[in-house]
Amino acid sequence: MRSILLITAGVAAGFAIAHKVSKTDSGARLFGEVDARAREFGAAVVDGYRAREAELRAAVAEAEDVVADRLR
Numbered sequence: 001m002r003s004i005l006l007i008t009a010g011v012a013a014g015f016a017i018a019h020k021v022s023k024t025d026s027g028a029r030l031f032g033e034v035d036a037r038a039r040e041f042g043a044a045v046v047d048g049y050r051a052r053e054a055e056l057r058a059a060v061a062e063a064e065d066v067v068a069d070r071l072r
Helices: 002-022 025-071
Strands: none
Touching (some): 002 025
């Protein structure tokens, strides 16, 4: 129970400090850079997911064609 309280207090303190830092010019730039990199990473994950999904759909379609040819 004590560890949950400490974690909660740490998270709250972190948010408070981040809020104060984001009000400064250098803090705003820092959080802007972090946000930009996080968005780039998210976009790369989405692109990779879509590419892999396309590969798997193509493989399934090919397998369906092979099975259909063998059943004829």
